[in-house]
Amino acid sequence: MARKGRATISRYGERVKAGICYTCGKRKVVPGKRRCQHCIDAARKKSAEKREAWREQGVCVHCGKKRQAGFVRCQKCLDTHRRHIVNVKTAIFDAYGGAWCACCGEDTREFLTVDHIDGGGLRHRRELARTRDGREGQIAGTSFYLWLKRNNFPPGYQVLCWNCNFAKGAFGICPHQRPKT
Ligand SMILES: [Zn+2]
Ligand SMILES: [Zn+2]
Ligand SMILES: [Zn+2]
Numbered sequence: 484m485a486r487k488g489r490a491t492i493s494r495y496g497e498r499v500k501a502g503i504c505y506t507c508g509k510r511k512v513v514p515g516k517r518r519c520q521h522c523i524d525a526a527r528k529k530s531a532e533k534r535e536a537w538r539e540q541g542v543c544v545h546c547g548k549k550r551q552a553g554f555v556r557c558q559k560c561l562d563t564h565r566r567h568i569v570n571v572k573t574a575i576f577d578a579y580g581g582a583w584c585a586c587c588g589e590d591t592r593e594f595l596t597v598d599h600i601d602g603g604g605l606r607h608r609r610e611l612a613r614t615r616d617g618r619e620g621q622i623a624g625t626s627f628y629l630w631l632k633r634n635n636f637p638p639g640y641q642v643l644c645w646n647c648n649f650a651k652g653a654f655g656i657c658p659h660q661r662p663k664t
């Protein structure tokens with residue numbers, strides 16, 4: 484048994500070293516990934532189909548177990564997901580100047596969001612939401628955070644509280660920034 488395990492690991496190691504896809508062992512990996520484009524696409528398609536089936540069956544879209552009432556995930560996956568999002572948000576706030584509003588200094592994390600400095604944030608979020616699962620919905624905020632992380636925190640964003648973010652979107656400038664007379 485031990486020998487078999489070691490053989491698997493060494494073959495995996497050899498593939499990684501040679502830049503060969505660890506799934507099929509044939510094609511070259513996509514730079515920075517451990518699989519070839521073909522296997523990445525195949526895996527993505529397979530997991531999308533699985534999630535779609537779970538969505539239709541009304542079970543947790545992540546693991547296929549019984550859903551928590553009112554959610555698309557089970558309690559365990561909800562907890563994992565929330566922890567993951569909290570971590571991602573922390574990394575994002577760190578990357579964009581700290582966990583406080585760049586306008587008013589609000590530092591209650593629950594009130595903080597990420598603002599597209601040049602505007603267009605909402606449109607971008609809608610696009611992301613659509614590309615991810617074909618519809619607009621409440622996952623938009625979350626998928627936007629994950630997108631920022633996946634893209635190594637691109638410049639052009641800042642941390643704002645919901646109030647300042649909303650005011651900027653509605654009036655073009657937050658009332659906090661209006662020159663005092
Ligand atoms: Zn492959
Ligand atoms: Zn689950
Ligand atoms: Zn603010």
Ligand SMILES: [Zn+2]
Pocket residue numbers: 586587646647657658659660
């Ligand atoms: Zn403000």
